[in-house]
Amino acid sequence: MKVFEFNAQNVDNAPTILVLGYFDGLHRGHQTLFDKARELAAEKKATISVLTFPESPILVFEKFNENLLKQLTSKEKRNQLFEENGVDFLYFTDFTSHFAKLTSHDFIEKYLKKLAISAIVIGFDYQFGSDHGSLAQLSEYDAYQVSELTDMGEKISSSRIRQAIIDGDVTLANRLLGYNYEISGLVVHGEARGRTIGYPTANIESKSMQYLPLIGVYVVDIAVGDKKYRGMASIGYNDTFGGKNKTLEVNIFDFHDEIYGETVTVYFLKFIRGMIKFDSVDALITQMDDDEKISRYF
Numbered sequence: 001m002k003v004f005e006f007n008a009q010n011v012d013n014a015p016t017i018l019v020l021g022y023f024d025g026l027h028r029g030h031q032t033l034f035d036k037a038r039e040l041a042a043e044k045k046a047t048i049s050v051l052t053f054p055e056s057p058i059l060v061f062e063k064f065n066e067n068l069l070k071q072l073t074s075k076e077k078r079n080q081l082f083e084e085n086g087v088d089f090l091y092f093t094d095f096t097s098h099f100a101k102l103t104s105h106d107f108i109e110k111y112l113k114k115l116a117i118s119a120i121v122i123g124f125d126y127q128f129g130s131d132h133g134s135l136a137q138l139s140e141y142d143a144y145q146v147s148e149l150t151d152m153g154e155k156i157s158s159s160r161i162r163q164a165i166i167d168g169d170v171t172l173a174n175r176l177l178g179y180n181y182e183i184s185g186l187v188v189h190g191e192a193r194g195r196t197i198g199y200p201t202a203n204i205e206s207k208s209m210q211y212l213p214l215i216g217v218y219v220v221d222i223a224v225g226d227k228k229y230r231g232m233a234s235i236g237y238n239d240t241f242g243g244k245n246k247t248l249e250v251n252i253f254d255f256h257d258e259i260y261g262e263t264v265t266v267y268f269l270k271f272i273r274g275m276i277k278f279d280s281v282d283a284l285i286t287q288m289d290d291d292e293k294i295s296r297y298f
Ligand SMILES: Cc1cc2nc3c(=O)[nH]c(=O)nc-3n(C[C@H](O)[C@H](O)[C@H](O)COP(=O)(O)O)c2cc1C
Pocket: 190, 191, 192, 193, 194, 195, 199, 201, 203, 217, 218, 232, 233, 234, 237, 238, 239, 240, 241, 249, 250, 251, 274, 275, 276, 277, 278, 284, 288, 291
């Protein structure tokens, strides 16, 4: 897959199936668009291209809050998911005030006309341009609109998945995504207290703008180097010890290596319980023994 900053000079001119949307998370709903694109690409002997934005279009319309910069994946994972979905050319363009003012006609002239489009694939609720164009405005193309994919009668959407993660419902998030929600980060030094209570933890600091699941304890898998291990994660303030910083820590089962400075990936599998402020360290340890049993046999 090739990644480009969109401009008229650097586009590939082979016949292509163009898929349109923002695609935060590339969830199962999004994946149906790529299924259609792959079918068309095989039929028409064409490549697959995506024209999208690095950041959420909402940033241009709403008062800023930090959540607007957050995505369901890191930038690297987002690109990897496009590639896994069969994309050959990934074009990024910034969603700016100027871009937002383009009509659907302008968008076709300035962007779509620069590509050698064999067919276009959009979703059932896709709109483009300041006049909210949709399938009708794409009539000069062989354009396909994919129907809505639902789960329990409700649309699978990036917003619904974001909410599930904020609520700690990683089971729902994973089901809607079609893969396990993950966060990568550097292993850094914590208080070095974990090892004294028999549960050493890798403290993980992520540099990507992602949603951290609700404070609590989770069954996780964790990739260290090229191996994956089962573990249990804590997200919170270590209330028992009066912690001041919110941390993501993982006790990795059957693992005894020093991994400071390594980049690891945590896959959230199941919410176990909320954080508890225990009266004694022994009570915390007894609870962690139970968490371990749940996590090992999940
Ligand atoms: C599975 C798991 C469950 C935890 N549950 C709690 C909890 O309920 N309450 C709490 O105060 N700390 C909890 N912790 C956090 C511990 O307090 C923390 O790991 C310990 O203080 C070590 O911190 P350190 O890595 O900074 O040394 C939990 C940690 C893990 C790995």
